[in-house]
Amino acid sequence: MLFQSLAASLTYGSAALAAQLTQVSNYNNNAKAKPGMWVYVPDTVKVDALVVAIHSCQSSAQKYFANDKIPWHKGSDGKGYVTVWPSSTTECWDVSSKASLTHDGGGDSNAIANMIKYAITQYKIDPAKVFVTGGSSGAMMSNVLAATYPELITAVSLYSGVPAGCFVSSSGQAAAWNNTCSGGQSTATAQKWGDVVRNMYPGYNGTRPRMQIWHGSVDGTLAPANYQETIKQWTNVFGVPVTPTSSKPDTPDKNYRMDDFGPNVEGIWAVGVGHSVPSHLTASEAWFGL
Template identity: 45%
Template sequence: MQLLTTFATFVALGTLGSCQSITKVSGFKDGPTSLGMYVYVPKKLTAPAPIIVAIHHCQGSAQAYSTESHYMPLADSHGFILIYPNSRSSGGCFDVASTASLSHNGGGDSQTIANMVKYAVANYGGDANRTFVTGTSSGAMMTNVMVGAYPDVFKAGSAYSGVPDGCFFVSGATATQDPPGWSNACANGQVTKTAEEWGNLVRSYYPDYTGPRPRMQIWHGTSDNTLHYPNYQEMMKQWSNVLKLTTSKNTANTPQSGYTQTIYGDGTAATAELVGYSAQGVGHTVPVHESMDLAFFGIA
């Protein structure tokens, strides 16, 4: 995983949004795991406001990811709340390997992140009906987990260089072990399933859920040597099955040279239920395309 320099600037909640920096929410205690919750709330905010959860990669942090990605200026322009979960592990990774995290209300990192959304709705004027999640690498893996286990919380996700929901499962892994469980076979792109098998995994993590499923946007580089490229097709197979989509259309050099866009089902890049971007020659990780995320989320 890439190594980033951690940068942190803290401001009081009373002046939050006066400059582009995040603050730790000391009042958030609703684990069940001890992730830190950091937020960015623009000064000019009309409630109820959309919420975007942005999840960092291994060897990263909420503070570093808030500056590495560039969502904060867009939050000022478009009036949405940002939540940056901060990993509790020494390596900065999130737990996507345990049954606790993979399952709805299972007691893992995913439940803690879902509780952060509820906290933002209750305390910052967030809109529970316009909540989205994105992330890079470990954060992308957790993005897939979040939309799989909490389709009642999130409306859409955008995953940068991740793996399918459930691919990283490690038997015996726990929600609190440090470092979290790691699956070499999944990371190396050696775990393959049919679309239905992947879809059944997602459905098994919240078996009582019968409502609509979140829309998904997937990004992956063909030269990814950390979470290898075969994971891209496995993710596309998984979410096409979950979303009950059977037809797709490819467009070369979109949104830029070397990227191939795949749209499943009907709609445009901003409105379709499933959109993928295969980035030729790009390694780990695909650069964040913030404005495209907002368009996909229906915020801009």
């Protein structure tokens, strides 16, 4: 009986000490936008790396963290990196207003950049090991962050998004839906898409985050055409041809085609997959070098 009580006590104690998703109430955010910041620090931190996991529409940091199809907290436990989970105050992330589509513009992107800066200091993160991922609206924001804050991010792995700036609102409305873009009708040359990125942070000539882009061939929410437009955008930014150097089945998902555009851009075309492509932890971590 004494042994059982002791075992129960130890089990309870270890559960009480287990890592939890925790809100950061003050992350030194000077942006007008005020999304919430949540952080998960694993019980054993093994690497000085940070992954920012950005939720989709009609979600939150807590819901995204608890979603079994979103494996980043499991990756955090397994490999010992810190994860930050931004939580939007609107139904979807603001990837449409000038404030969010401009470096230090005061929008959602500015606020998430402040979360990254806070995390680097607070959790002793190597600034060269900051990675961003997200699905759907979170993928759109991942693209926007890569354009507006390239100096803060090392690599991005985004699932089922659109090109940075594609959702721009002509009225300047924040978090506006853009039917033309979502329907795959916003098409442009690679040069023009690249210019959209460059114009979000005029004068920036430093390194850019490596981009891994996933999209489903039968996506009914963000049309499959957005895959090629996003590829156009980032291949132009990196100055490489829009034609892949190689295409091959992505083991173990044989219905996934991996398009290689050199060391900085990789596309994964998920044949027969809708919206949104499930997160592939191993492949994304490999892209990040984790």
